[in-house]
Amino acid sequence: MNQEQKAERFQALHQGPLFVIPNPWDAGSARLLAGFGFKALATTSAGLAFALGRRDGEGSVSRDEALRNAADIIAATDLPVSADLENGYGDTPEAAAETTRLAAEVGLVGSSIEDATGNAADPIYDFILSVERIAAAAEAAHARAFPFTFVARAENFLHGRNDLDDTIRRLQAYEKAGADVLFAPGLPNLEAIRTVCASVTKPVNVVLGAKNTPYSLADLAAAGVRRVSTGSSFARAALTGLRDASLELLGPGTATYLDDAISFAEVTALMAPKR
Template sequence: MSADVADLKRNAETLRDLHRGEMLVLPNVWDAASAKVVAEAGFPAVATASAAISAMLGHPDGEGAPWQEMFAAAGRVARAVSVPVTVDAEAGYGMQPRELVDRLLDIGAVGCNLEDTDHRTGGLREPGEHAQWLADVRSAASDAGVPIVINARVDAFLPGSGIPESERVAEAVRRGRLYRDAGADCIYPIGVRDRSAIATVVAELAIPVNGNSSEHLDLRTLRELGVARVSYGPRFYREALAGLKAAVQELPA
């Protein structure tokens, strides 16, 4: 472990505490430069976006990039800032829990997103099996002496989940409870666009919930609904590329 355990533990505790106060807003980053922009703007933590990093590296999202490249990029993010960093680790890249924890700590990360999509099949993992894996990650973090903040992503609302639309809220709550009881610190029902759906998840889980800001759910609305953490995924990466495209198209070829 390259970073000091005491510093990592302190950062992990800080990141966890940030989920319990004012709503934690995380404009997701993809490299050292974007991480510095976010930290210098005063945000108390930095989160990576796997889709943005994968695209930057020339690979598709959904564990399409080699984990070595993803972790190297996330490590550069962590070294660029002094605030806690949480990494979008997708579905864990097939790693055993202790290996995943060790590699996160090696790059200086103190939090991670872990999703329940099975990228081999395209569907969702069996929830009990995934909950046990999350419990093993929690146990591995405890053994390492750093209480890594686990943001357990529930993918029931995604179109490829195979969950009928009428059953998605109930399935998200069912999975969220299992992941909460397994030791997750926050539940992330990605893709929720409906106010009543996110309100139900927040009320039923009684644990910090990660929402997505969108045209349907702005920050004020999410705060009113009790959402504890808000992330943006690859939005700002795509907006940066759109700005670059618009600028270069004005230049003579």
């Protein structure tokens, strides 16, 4: 498929029913996820930072590195790929627009911009600036010759600002500014998710990332969610396997981790080049 065909397929997925978009962190994990049957992929800023041996959320990964990672994932499969582009790698509306333009140029068919500043002392952009940034990015996204799906993220709950009213106010403003999909990571419960979905008309994404998540995909679909992403959770699950296997060898010296490990043959088959 060419980029336009992928973009059209990606746009159609958002019309329902709920679909899962997992977040690979490199070409290999992208091929595995495509082989398992997922219909689209999205990059993960945290997963990439961890793969590079860096901390997430501190500006440790550059825009060029993020876009290179996205290009590697695009090249690995025939699936539509969207990208987590953090705050657009700059504070201004112009930076958000330029990052979105560059995202489309590397072959992505969607991307997200968040309203988190990356500054712990002042973690969320002012409301007016936030809306201006989303509007600029949406304009850049919709200037493409194909339907580039632009996601706007309201980050209050990830930064200790547990204000559902302000989060909804922001999401509604981002929708009016041109966002195609809306996303408020860290919502505290299913009722809050249901309220957000009922407060906007564009598709809502929910990320699976917290321990003891009490709701299923069916619960989320019933609440009105259209898209579910995995964020850094798949990368962390892979690192959990590495940690547990390492501690077993360094501790009791056994190798029971091999009993449940994916086989060499299965991995090799999943790594076959895309057709």
